[in-house]
Amino acid sequence: MALPTVNPTTTNAWKKLQAHFEDLKNTQMKDLFAQDAERANKKSIKWDDFYVDFSKNIITKETLSLLLELAEDVKLKEAIVSQFAGEKINKTEDRAVLHTALRAPKNAQFFVDGENVMPEVYEVREKIKSFTDKVVSGKLKGYTGKAFTHVVNIGIGGSDLGPAMVVDALQYYKNQLTTYFVSNVDGDHVNEIIKKLDPETTLFVIVSKTFTTQETLSNANTIKSWFLQSATRADIAKHFVAVSTNLEKVKDFGIDANNIFPMWDWVGGRFSLWSAVGLSISLSVGYQNYSNLLLGANKMDEHFKTTSFESNIPVILALISIWYNNFFGAETEAIIPYSQYLNQFATYLQQGIMESNGKSVDRNGKPINYQTGTIIWGEPGTNSQHAFFQLIHQGTKLIPADFIGFTQSLHGNREHHDKLTSNFLAQTEALMNGKTKEEVIAEGTKANIIPFKIFEGNKPTNTIFVKKLTPESLGKLIAMYEHKIFVQGIVWNIFSYDQFGVELGKQLASKILKEFDSNENFPHDSSTKNLLKFYKNSK
Numbered sequence: 251m252a253l254p255t256v257n258p259t260t261t262n263a264w265k266k267l268q269a270h271f272e273d274l275k276n277t278q279m280k281d282l283f284a285q286d287a288e289r290a291n292k293k294s295i296k297w298d299d300f301y302v303d304f305s306k307n308i309i310t311k312e313t314l315s316l317l318l319e320l321a322e323d324v325k326l327k328e329a330i331v332s333q334f335a336g337e338k339i340n341k342t343e344d345r346a347v348l349h350t351a352l353r354a355p356k357n358a359q360f361f362v363d364g365e366n367v368m369p370e371v372y373e374v375r376e377k378i379k380s381f382t383d384k385v386v387s388g389k390l391k392g393y394t395g396k397a398f399t400h401v402v403n404i405g406i407g408g409s410d411l412g413p414a415m416v417v418d419a420l421q422y423y424k425n426q427l428t429t430y431f432v433s434n435v436d437g438d439h440v441n442e443i444i445k446k447l448d449p450e451t452t453l454f455v456i457v458s459k460t461f462t463t464q465e466t467l468s469n470a471n472t473i474k475s476w477f478l479q480s481a482t483r484a485d486i487a488k489h490f491v492a493v494s495t496n497l498e499k500v501k502d503f504g505i506d507a508n509n510i511f512p513m514w515d516w517v518g519g520r521f522s523l524w525s526a527v528g529l530s531i532s533l534s535v536g537y538q539n540y541s542n543l544l545l546g547a548n549k550m551d552e553h554f555k556t557t558s559f560e561s562n563i564p565v566i567l568a569l570i571s572i573w574y575n576n577f578f579g580a581e582t583e584a585i586i587p588y589s590q591y592l593n594q595f596a597t598y599l600q601q602g603i604m605e606s607n608g609k610s611v612d613r614n615g616k617p618i619n620y621q622t623g624t625i626i627w628g629e630p631g632t633n634s635q636h637a638f639f640q641l642i643h644q645g646t647k648l649i650p651a652d653f654i655g656f657t658q659s660l661h662g663n664r665e666h667h668d669k670l671t672s673n674f675l676a677q678t679e680a681l682m683n684g685k686t687k688e689e690v691i692a693e694g695t696k697a698n699i700i701p702f703k704i705f706e707g708n709k710p711t712n713t714i715f716v717k718k719l720t721p722e723s724l725g726k727l728i729a730m731y732e733h734k735i736f737v738q739g740i741v742w743n744i745f746s747y748d749q750f751g752v753e754l755g756k757q758l759a760s761k762i763l764k765e766f767d768s769n770e771n772f773p774h775d776s777s778t779k780n781l782l783k784f785y786k787n788s789k
């Protein structure tokens with residue numbers, strides 16, 4: 251069964267939501283709280299070690315029921331079944347979307363083209379486990395007989411962002427190996443990393459689903475040449491491994507067939523950290539922690555698949571985001587983790603969310619006349635409070651935000667954690683309540699300063715409060731956003747799993763590259779022509 255192709259704006263629910271928006275748009279959240287002592291209890295979900303409070307939103311019982319009606323109208327339930335059944339819901343690339351299979355238990359069954367993929371999934375997981383154990387224990391040696399001390403992940407996009415974010419987020423759980431990530435084709439990136447490496451003790455993990463990505467192959471070749479300055483070709487087999495679907499191209503690169511960790515075309519790049527793309531995670535925190543990360547994601551998958559929509563965390567978060575994006579006209583969403591460990595979380599989600607849902611053609615191939623993908627940004631609190639929070643509090647734009655926090659710190663420093671958490675809680679309260687003129691006056695503010703100190707308030711937030719940052723809870727958190735992406739794509743009637751939008755720039759870049767050192771001339775506008783000339787004359 252193909253995905254439904256309902257234009258959401260033609261549904262009854264959408265029309266009712268439009269009328270409802272007109273009634274609700276000037277409603278103050280603090281009035282909604284005053285009217286209902288039970289609001290926080292009614293608009294929150296407790297699940298496992300998660301407490302998701304979505305009460306600080308400009309929503310009522312009716313808003314939620316209309317949003318849930320919208321989910322019914324666009325046939326979200328059927329779409330979830332299609333996804334988990336391995337149907338080729340990535341229609342434009344004719345692929346199934348089954349990253350959920352990668353984190354499912356061994357006895358689960360996921361079918362692609364009538365074949366259960368789980369035996370293959372577990373074969374690769376076994377390979378990851380045994381390789382990780384050998385590297386971490388020091389049993390596996392480099393070409394001069396020394397144990398590995400460093401791991402370098404060479405990849406970009408989904409072959410970099412997920413592993414890099416998770417390795418950083420789980421640094422508390424790290425072993426003795428130092429892990430670096432090389433992604434940018436900017437040669438200064440790879441050279442800065444090379445400076446820190448000893449070829450005798452470094453393991454290189456080349457990650458590229460296609461094994462054709464310019465950045466990754468350039469970096470891998472540069473590193474290989476540097477490695478061969480001190481080692482022989484035969485030593486490559488001891489120091490280079492690859493994760494890819496393109497086994498032929500990997501072998502062409504010179505990598506030993508035993509050193510290839512396969513993946514499958516039913517795993518999208520930005521959803522691939524659960525596959526062997528996560529090898530550097532496993533190497534960095536050990537297989538058990540890596541496996542717990544996958545377990546957490548699987549628990550969220552089960553929650554998403556089996557929980558009715560009104561208590562379903564990803565569904566509720568997705569629908570609330572649609573409410574602001576499509577009815578309030580909000581353009582961006584902030585993601586603010588109150589944990590320095592999640593420093594790269596928003597950057598990681600930018601690819602997941604914006605590459606997936608940055609589309610303007612619907613599933614019927616027709617141009618879209620409503621808003622789709624939200625713009626995602628964010629930084630950890632409390633740092634971000636001293637950076638961009640001014641604009642969220644007093645700027646002219648509506649910026650719904652997810653606040654993510656943990657009840658326990660990993661190093662157990664209560665004093666710091668209490669301060670952190672007090673900020674975490676204070677900000678969402680302040681964003682909602684603002685500060686009235688009367689309150690400003692009562693503070694004894696000089697008359698001419700009063701208008702500048704007023705906070706309108708009524709700024710919406712979700713609070714995602716988790717007991718502790720562990721591999722398992724991180725897995726749940728990432729999977730929560732993955733399912734949110736899926737739900738939004740279904741509602742917006744777009745294909746979330748292709749990314750043709752990144753192709754055009756790539757094609758043009760390869761033409762321009764040819765022009766740098768030859769007399770080849772492609773037609774360009776006068777601006778590009780001048781810029782090209784400037785580069786050629788001064789490089």
Ligand SMILES: O=P(O)(O)OC[C@H]1O[C@](O)(CO)[C@@H](O)[C@@H]1O
Binds near residue numbers: 409459461
């Ligand atoms: O793993 P690959 O094939 O090198 O691709 C890297 C990235 O490039 C993209 O195709 C486009 O940016 C991403 O979707 C992907 O994660």
